[in-house]
Each structure stands twice: as C-alpha cells, then as structure tokens.
Amino acid sequence: MDPEAFLDLANQVAKVKMYPYFDLAHAVVCCLIIKEDMGSGAIAFSRKHPLALWFSSMMSIFAGSIIANFLLGEPSLTPFKNNNQLLLATGVWYVIFYLPFDFGYKALKFLPVKMGCEALKEVYRAKQVHDGVGHAAKLFPNAYLVMVIIGAVKGNGDAFMRVLERLARGLWTPESVELIRPTFATKASVVASAVFVLHKKTDLISAPASCVHLIIIIFFVYFKVLGISDPLLPLENVLKKIFLGGIFDTLQETFYGKPEESEEAKKDES
Amino acid sequence: MDPEAFLDLANQVAKVKMYPYFDLAHAVVCCLIIKEDMGSGAIAFSRKHPLALWFSSMMSIFAGSIIANFLLGEPSLTPFKNNNQLLLATGVWYVIFYLPFDFGYKALKFLPVKMGCEALKEVYRAKQVHDGVGHAAKLFPNAYLVMVIIGAVKGNGDAFMRVLERLARGLWTPESVELIRPTFATKASVVASAVFVLHKKTDLISAPASCVHLIIIIFFVYFKVLGISDPLLPLENVLKKIFLGGIFDTLQETFYGKPEESEEAKKDES
C-alpha cells in the first residue's frame, strides 16, 4: 500500500467520531456478554431484578471510564453525565433483554451482525486505549506504568469490572479476577498501551501518531476477526521459560526430584 | 390547609438544623438495624471485636456521605472531619451496645421511642436527598442520572453500605446487594431525587423549593408511620407488565408453552 494513501487513511480514521455507531457496537457486545454470562437464568432474572440488571449493564458498558476515573481520583460517575450515551446504552439494554420473543438478543446474536459489532468494538477499544494513555500522560507525565494500566483498563474495562458487575447481580466469583487469567483482549490492550507510551515518550517509533493508531486498530481487528485465541501465547511461554523459573525448575527437578505439590496446586491444575 | 400557612411552615422546616436531634435519631436507627442484623450473637461480638463494630457502625451512620463522596471523587473520609457528629455517633454506638444490662438497646427499642426516631430520621433523609441532589447538580449541571444516584445514595446510604458494613464485621453476603431487591426507602429516595431534579431543572413543578421539600418530608414520614410496606409496588408491577416483558411473556407462553427454567431460577423463586 502506498504510504501517502495510508497516512491519509490514518488521518481520516483518527477523526472518526465514536458516537453513535461505535458506542452502540460496544454496548451491544457488552450486553451480549452479560446475557451469555447469565446462561439460562437470564430471562427469569431480567424479569425479577431489572434495576440490578440495568446497573450491571451500565457498569459493564462504562467500565473503562469508571475504573480509570476511580484509579485517577476523579469522579467515578463522570461517564454517566453524558445523557446521550446513557440513553443509547439503556436502549441497547432494553433491546437485548426485554424485546418480545427475545427478538433483540436473537437478531444481534446472528453471526454476521455480531461479527460486525465486534469489529467496530475493536476500533472503539483502540480509541479508548489511545485516550486513556493520553489522559494518564497529562496527569502523570513520567509514570509509564500508570499510563499502561490506564490504557489497559480503558481498553478492556468490562473484563476488569466482571467481578463487581456480577456482584451487582448478587453473584460473587472471586476466582474470575481478570489478573489471574488475563484474556487476549487484556494482553492486547497492554501491548497497545505500551506502544502508545513508547511513541509518546521516546523516539523509538518515528511514525506519525495517526499511523500508530491505525496500525493498532488493524492489529486488534485482524486477530478478532481471524478468531485466533491468543497470538501472544508462544512469546509469553518463551519469556516464562527463560525468566520465570521454567528452565531452572526443570534443572532442579533433574537434581532433586519433583517437589511434592500441595493439594491446592493439584486442584488448580486439573 | 391555608397555602400561606403551608408556605410559612415550609420555610421554617427548611431552616431547621439537623444537628443534633436529627443526627441523633439517624444514628440510633442505624445502630438498631446493625444490632438486629447481628441477632443473638450481637453481645458476644460487641465484647470481642469492639473496633470492628465501631467502624461498622460509623460506616453505616455516615454511609450516605461516604458513598456519595466516593462516587464524586471527593475524600471518602470527609464526614469524619466533623468531630461533634462523630462524638454523637460514638455515643449512640456506646449506648446501644455497651450499657449495662443492655439498657440502652431495650430503652431505644421501646416502640414509641423507636417510632419517634424513625419519623425524625425520615426528615433527615429528605434533607439528605435534597442536599445530595443540590451537590451533584453543582458538579454536573446536566447529568440528571448522577443527581438521582447521589440523591438516592445519600437518602438511603446505610442500605447501600450494608454489604461492606457486614464485611467490616467479617460477614460476606453478596446476595444482599441493595440493587437486587431495593427496599421502599431506596425507591422513595429515588422518587424524591427525581422530583428535586425536575424542580431544579425544568418548569414542570412551579411550587417554591421549600414547599417541595416539605411535601417530600410528609410523603416519607406518612408512609413510614403508617407502616405500609411498599406503596409504589402496584405502579411498579404495572410498568413491569407493560415494558419489561410481562404481557409478551404471557403471549409467548400461550404460543410456545412455558420455557424450561434453569435450576438456579427455580431456587431463586422459592
């Protein structure tokens, strides 16, 4: 592809407004995840506890901003001040949970529609990561870790909110904390945040900001659409083997035999 | 009643200071709820873990301000800076849990005393809702939902704090999240917040502010003293039937038969 044309495209992509289409796709994906998370009890729960379900959905949809604001000491309710986004999210919630004959859910779960929404959501994610890193960089100009954390949290907020969002529905699942088994979306957000930080704070990446942004979008959408579960896994395993004990543990086992494992560890493995 | 006299009364009520009598009544009601929540283990627990119990009580008494400050990005400890209120609350805590022969608890549980405290607490609640809506409106002038949330949280803070307040006593009850089964106090606070927001932001309610405030107080005290469990329930059920699937679910059952319910939903129903 011609670099000139790519730069033009990148500049146009950087100017695209998130509201309403990308916000809509994001809300749809979040609500579908919640509906699937509830399994067969979804309809019964939605009829009995609409308020809890609505809060749960809003917490999930605005999770990135809520957690980032909380971590940066700003009002957690800030995302709720945008009445248009709120109405949009409420509409999506209503369509997915309450349309007669479960029509909304069935229509949006239809594969091409769902794929489209997920692709748009990845564009939204890239934008959120970008904005998160920028916002953190303004508040803490030299705090690289803070930028990465805020970028990751804004990029994949609903996964980090999962435990609290379920709590709002009366479920408590401490073992599903995102940090324990980070999904690819989290890892990708961390990588993207790190790329944005490198671009902002060092001279290592000389491309213009809009190009970096577009490349991140392509990277997100590409792996989502291809459905590769985790392309970072091999790299991660190599690093784990080298730095986090892998090789030396094997060495130690050769010399001293396998250490007896606790019951808990065994259970965790199976 | 003569409108002039009503307006006069309303203006006088709006000027009433909350400290000390209304604060006192509020603290008494909160501590009584905690004591009853602990059941027969209350005395044993109070003797063994006074610090946890004290924090639990303070969290409950100042719950509205703590949660509202947290949500608005202000210091959560702000309510603890008022030493007089703190001493008052500590005094109530001591009287209810530690007076010899459980005298304080028995005296305050005596029906006329308890009813008086609950009536005063409703006046306090109306004031809290009013102040909460006003405070949120200053920070986010167009965020109607934020105003309603802050009003509801300030009006019925101890119910929203329940899960955390129990956690401070080592109990974890995720299923008792207020949002799942909102009490009438929560619903009434939401309605009152909405009325205050409508009065502040639209021209729909033309009465002066103090009159609206007095009407809310009367509404709160009236239903508390009458002991009607939930006068909003019929309205709620109608709305649920129309908007949240009721009628169409019945229609669907007629056509397709009752869907098989999950085990969880059945358990939830029984």
Place this chain on the structure above:
Amino acid sequence: MDPEAFLDLANQVAKVKMYPYFDLAHAVVCCLIIKEDMGSGAIAFSRKHPLALWFSSMMSIFAGSIIANFLLGEPSLTPFKNNNQLLLATGVWYVIFYLPFDFGYKALKFLPVKMGCEALKEVYRAKQVHDGVGHAAKLFPNAYLVMVIIGAVKGNGDAFMRVLERLARGLWTPESVELIRPTFATKASVVASAVFVLHKKTDLISAPASCVHLIIIIFFVYFKVLGISDPLLPLENVLKKIFLGGIFDTLQETFYGKPEESEEAKKDES
C-alpha cells in the same frame, strides 16, 4: 543518655532518606509475608499466574499510599508514578519468587537477614505514620480521627490491604479483615498516630518533633526485635473490662444466669 546528643541523633534520623535501603527492607518484608501466606502452593502459583502475583505484591508493598490516597480522594495510582521505587519493588518480587532453586527466598528468610529487614521496616513504618498524619493534617486541619486513620493505614497498609491483595490472587477471605482482629502493628500505628496528632495539635507534648519521631521509632523497633506479641494487650483488657461491658456482664450473669449463646458465637469462640 545526654539530651543534647539525643536531640542531635533525632535530627539526623529525621533527615535519613527512605530510598533505597528502607524501601528495600519494606518490600522484602511484604513479599516474604505474601510468599508465606501462599504456603506450599507458592511456587506453582508463581509459575502460572505471574501477573496476578506481581499486582498482588505491588498492592501489598504500596498498600499504605494506595489506601490513604483512596480515602483522601487522591489518585490511588500515585505511588506507581515513582519509577525507581517501582523497579526496586519489582526486583524484590523477582528475587523472592523466581530466583533459581528458590535461592532469594531462602537467603532472605535466613534469620539475621530477616530480622535486619524487619528492624529497618519499623523505621520505615514510623516515617510513614509521621508523613501520613502530616498529610492528613494539611487537608483536614481539625479532623483528629482522619489523621489517626491515615496514620494507621500508612503505617500498616499491607495488613489492611490483605483481603484485597488475596482477592487479586483469586482468594476471598472476608473473615480476615484487619479490623476484626487488629495485629500489634496496627495498634502500635494507631498509638503512634495519636502521639503525632497530640504533638501537632496540642501543647501536651513539649518535645521537639524530631525527638517524638525518634521515640516512636525506638518503640516500634524495640517491641519488634524483642518479639513480644502484644504489649498493649493488658491495657486493652483492662479498658474492655471497665468500659466495654466486662464488669457489668459478670454482674448480670450473677443475677440472671449466663445468657444462652447463639451457635455462631460458640463457633467463633472455639
């Protein structure tokens, strides 16, 4: 000891930088506690969930600042903006969990090394309490309780963070809330905070600030090195007997017989 020499020493101690040696000792003690908290599953967990373990360690090491910032409405991520401290903490985490043959852990658990670290950590704790009280006093000049809370939280943050830190590792232990069974470190931090508050806000303690600081350090280190589990316990028991029902409960039992205890209270006792 000569008062002049003591004052000189105190002034010099007050000027000592915490970074890097005291920060190092603090990080070592925190990580050792986490490793011991995980028991025999530590190595298996560290190999499988390094990210969760790293966050858990950072939450524990920077717990004081994180919680204090949270309570004061400041960005919780502030401690992460100091890249040097962060690298130091990460280094300690790596050494303790991932050195081949568990070498780091074994070396640091070696008694004289561990004792040295714990002694340094007590100096660090005294400094944290001092800074916490000073910081809170700037924000809320008359809020004595807020100063004591912030001092205590900064002094013994990792104990208050324990429940959340375990949650980051997927464990949920609501019964181990610090407030229910406060350790000596918490009580000592509360006492030290109260002494700093008295010195700052009243004329009761006429010694110069640096002397008070040194005396607190000596008090902390002395009881830690001696290994007395809780020198405040006798005083506490006397106060409990007088004010929190002890004597009158006995009196009541004499008159009316022992009240029947609930099952829960019995379980709690055994």
